[in-house]
Amino acid sequence: MAEGPIEEHIAGLIEAFGVPVDDTDRAIIGAAWQQFGPGMEQILTADLTAVRPEANFDPSSPPQD
Secondary structure (H helix, E strand, O other), X not given: OOOOHHHHHHHHHHHHOOOOOOHHHHHHHHHHHHHHHHHHHHHXXXXXXXXXXXXXXXXXXXXXX
């Protein structure tokens, strides 16, 4: 599997903490990015201007109308 910039970046971050990254780790990183990357890109590029922010936001409580 060919590595892209994000896979190289993630592997580099892990190695920066002194954890060696082998080919198996790189394959797992690549597979995870293939699975979750497109959805994360959609979230990052979504137009949320019409979404009204929640008043009194409390992450420990369910959403309020």
